[in-house]
Amino acid sequence: MIVGIVGLGLIGGSLGLELRSQGYRVLGVSRQAATCERAIIRGAVDAAGVDYSLLATADLIFLCPPLQAIPITVAQLLPHLHPQAILTDVGSVKGPIVEAIAPLWPRFIGGHPMAGTADQGIEAAHLGLFRDAPYILTPTPTTPPDCVAAMTAIIEVLGSHLYTCSPADHDQAVAAISHLPVFVSAALIASCEQESNPQVRKLAQAFASSGFRDTSRVGGGNPELGRMMAQYNATALGRSLRAYRDRLDHLITQLEAQDWDNLEAFLTTTAAARPAYVAPHAPPSPPTHQPGPAGGGL
Amino acid sequence: MIVGIVGLGLIGGSLGLELRSQGYRVLGVSRQAATCERAIIRGAVDAAGVDYSLLATADLIFLCPPLQAIPITVAQLLPHLHPQAILTDVGSVKGPIVEAIAPLWPRFIGGHPMAGTADQGIEAAHLGLFRDAPYILTPTPTTPPDCVAAMTAIIEVLGSHLYTCSPADHDQAVAAISHLPVFVSAALIASCEQESNPQVRKLAQAFASSGFRDTSRVGGGNPELGRMMAQYNATALGRSLRAYRDRLDHLITQLEAQDWDNLEAFLTTTAAARPAYVAPHAPPSPPTHQPGPAGGGL
Numbered sequence: 001m002i003v004g005i006v007g008l009g010l011i012g013g014s015l016g017l018e019l020r021s022q023g024y025r026v027l028g029v030s031r032q033a034a035t036c037e038r039a040i041i042r043g044a045v046d047a048a049g050v051d052y053s054l055l056a057t058a059d060l061i062f063l064c065p066p067l068q069a070i071p072i073t074v075a076q077l078l079p080h081l082h083p084q085a086i087l088t089d090v091g092s093v094k095g096p097i098v099e100a101i102a103p104l105w106p107r108f109i110g111g112h113p114m115a116g117t118a119d120q121g122i123e124a125a126h127l128g129l130f131r132d133a134p135y136i137l138t139p140t141p142t143t144p145p146d147c148v149a150a151m152t153a154i155i156e157v158l159g160s161h162l163y164t165c166s167p168a169d170h171d172q173a174v175a176a177i178s179h180l181p182v183f184v185s186a187a188l189i190a191s192c193e194q195e196s197n198p199q200v201r202k203l204a205q206a207f208a209s210s211g212f213r214d215t216s217r218v219g220g221g222n223p224e225l226g227r228m229m230a231q232y233n234a235t236a237l238g239r240s241l242r243a244y245r246d247r248l249d250h251l252i253t254q255l256e257a258q259d260w261d262n263l264e265a266f267l268t269t270t271a272a273a274r275p276a277y278v279a280p281h282a283p284p285s286p287p288t289h290q291p292g293p294a295g296g297g298l
Numbered sequence: 299m300i301v302g303i304v305g306l307g308l309i310g311g312s313l314g315l316e317l318r319s320q321g322y323r324v325l326g327v328s329r330q331a332a333t334c335e336r337a338i339i340r341g342a343v344d345a346a347g348v349d350y351s352l353l354a355t356a357d358l359i360f361l362c363p364p365l366q367a368i369p370i371t372v373a374q375l376l377p378h379l380h381p382q383a384i385l386t387d388v389g390s391v392k393g394p395i396v397e398a399i400a401p402l403w404p405r406f407i408g409g410h411p412m413a414g415t416a417d418q419g420i421e422a423a424h425l426g427l428f429r430d431a432p433y434i435l436t437p438t439p440t441t442p443p444d445c446v447a448a449m450t451a452i453i454e455v456l457g458s459h460l461y462t463c464s465p466a467d468h469d470q471a472v473a474a475i476s477h478l479p480v481f482v483s484a485a486l487i488a489s490c491e492q493e494s495n496p497q498v499r500k501l502a503q504a505f506a507s508s509g510f511r512d513t514s515r516v517g518g519g520n521p522e523l524g525r526m527m528a529q530y531n532a533t534a535l536g537r538s539l540r541a542y543r544d545r546l547d548h549l550i551t552q553l554e555a556q557d558w559d560n561l562e563a564f565l566t567t568t569a570a571a572r573p574a575y576v577a578p579h580a581p582p583s584p585p586t587h588q589p590g591p592a593g594g595g596l
Contacts, residue, residue: 114505114507133507134504134505136501136505161504163501163504163505165497165501169495169497169498169501170501172493172495172498173498173499173501173502173505174502174505176489176490176493176498176502177490177502177503177505177506177507177509177510178505178506178507178509178510180486180489180490181486181509181510181513181514182509182565183546183549184482184483184485184486184513184546185513186549186564186565186568187482187542187545187546187549188478188479188482188542189568189571189572189575190545190564190567190568190571191474191478191538191541191542191544191545192474192475192478192571192575193567193568193571194541194545195470195474195541197467197470199463199467200467200470200471200474201471203434203461203463203467203468203471204470204471204472204474204475204575205475205574205575206432206459206461207412207432207434207461207471207472207475207476208475208476208575208576209412209431209475209476211475211476211479211480211515211516212475212476212479212575212576213575213576214512214513214515214516215479215482215483215512215513215515215516216479216572216575216576217509217512217513218509218512218513219565219568219572220568220569220571220572220573220576221565221569222569223562223563223565223566223569224562226561226562226565227558227561227562227565230553230558230561231556231558234553234556237553238550238553238554240489241546241549241550241553242550243489243492243493244485244486244489244546245543245546245547245550246489247485247488247489247492248481248482248485248539248542248543248546249543251481251484251485251539252536252539252540252543255528255532255535255536255539256536258529258532260525260528260529263524263525263528264521264522264524264525265521266484266488267480267484267517267519267521267524267525268521269488269491270484270487270488270491270517270518271517271518271519271520271521273487273488273490273491273518274487274514274517274518275518276503277487277490277502277503277506277510277511277514278506278510278511278514278518
């Protein structure tokens with residue numbers, strides 16, 4: 001089986017390293033010739049180039065460009081694909097991507113490996129990036145079963161935990177635990193910055209310790225990435241933000257009513273709820289796990 | 299100079315260890331005889347007991363009970379103090395404490411060492427807890443200068459960075475960077491829990507990774523401590539929460555208006571602002587630092 005990868009950054013490069021180590025032939029395409037060279041030197045691809053025609057023989061192609069570049073990438077790639085080629089992406093939002101790509105290529109299946117590091121680019125690529133991380137597939141009713149099966153087999157090779165759900169459910173879950181925290185956290189920094197008493201702001205900066213550091217971390221991250229989350233997942237993020245604001249309003253009401261018992265009861269429920277989100281994740285339970293054939297269909 | 303410590307937990311015990319290691323004589327009082335025994339065995343005190351009369355000879359007494367127990371502790375302690383004794387507390391809120399205690403004992407000065415660990419109690423006490431951490435004093439216009447000088451000398455011994463400010467400025471700064479994050483973070487957990495689609499909630503729990511882990515950490519902490527923050531710092535926390543909600547409302551408006559450029563510009567400002575809060579803190583600049591005599595007044 002020949003794997004193609006478009007976009008040789010952290011995710012694309014790591015996919016290449018992992019799959020080559022398992023015996024797959026991997027072909028890469030990047031807009032930058034220098035990136036292709038580095039990918040070859042690092043062993044992430046068997047061959048790489050700037051021309052999509054290189055992927056004419058690929059059986060399964062991972063689309064790994066930035067979210068906003070996926071549609072144009074697909075438009076340029078399609079003329080070169082062989083008819084049975086399976087197309088998948090690694091974008092962190094699925095609804096708009098599936099909606100845009102599936103009509104163009106029936107053998108497309110949306111995917112999202114939930115893995116990453118603070119570092120980006122081919123130099124940050126490494127083996128083991130996907131191990132024990134969730135890998136979500138978002139097939140639709142029209143996705144051919146052999147495409148799901150092929151992806152299932154690949155995800156097993158990567159050592160990831162497979163989840164399948166609808167694009168909409170994916171986007172809402174990711175809005176809640178990945179995109180919402182960015183804006184909750186950024187608003188924390190911004191509200192401290194808006195302190196009108198400069199002496200208090202200076203003291204706040206001096207006194208901030210681990211609580212502020214952790215709560216503000218993702219709000220101080222890559223602004224372009226945050227914008228993409230909002231732009232591509234606007235509906236689900238808006239729903240999460242409004243639910244969050246309602247909860248915050250309720251808290252403010254309790255505080256103003258000096259309802260300390262219920263405030264403590266609320267904090268008791270959040271302390272009890274958190275471990276279900278942050279405990280080391282076991283593999284998903286059987287109903288959401290789709291064990292597939294070992295890529296035999298290809 | 300004889301130091302008294304009321305409350306032999308993490309903070310009281312660590313103060314005792316530190317000050318004894320520097321040659322101070324340290325007397326401790328705890329409600330629990332077993333805690334007194336452990337404090338003696340661990341070397342945190344020279345002597346300890348359950349009776350406040352033990353502190354009759356103490357020159358400087360640290361009040362280290364939980365915030366809500368400070369007023370009753372002071373009421374029971376006062377009859378035993380010698381007239382020149384200096385009283386200070388270590389509570390994380392200063393306005394209500396200073397307001398309650400200063401009229402009862404003119405030689406009281408509010409203090410707040412910003413140090414702590416997840417562990418509590420005398421067994422968690424250790425040398426170095428206060429090193430390089432902020433230690434805030436909140437003298438009022440009527441605080442005797444020799445009390446400030448004595449505390450300044452002690453704080454130098456602890457290796458902490460001294461800040462002085464008004465109780466109100468302290469409480470507003472601490473509300474912004476310590477208390478607000480707890481409620482911002484707890485509301486994040488609560489809003490995810492309120493997801494009405496159980497499949498989405500289950501996926502959110504499975505997909506949550508480091509971003510959610512960090513942003514939700516302090517919202518999953520000790521509920522009793524959170525209640526105390528709200529109860530004792532209600533005014534300042536309410537002000538911070540309302541400023542935060544305004545910022546959040548603004549973000550929601552930008553999202554709904556699809557104003558991506560300004561949303562990205564906003565995230566650029568928060569990314570730029572964060573280092574001033576989380577960079578390793580240098581000692582305060584001279585204007586807020588009050589170098590004092592080496593405890594010569596005692």
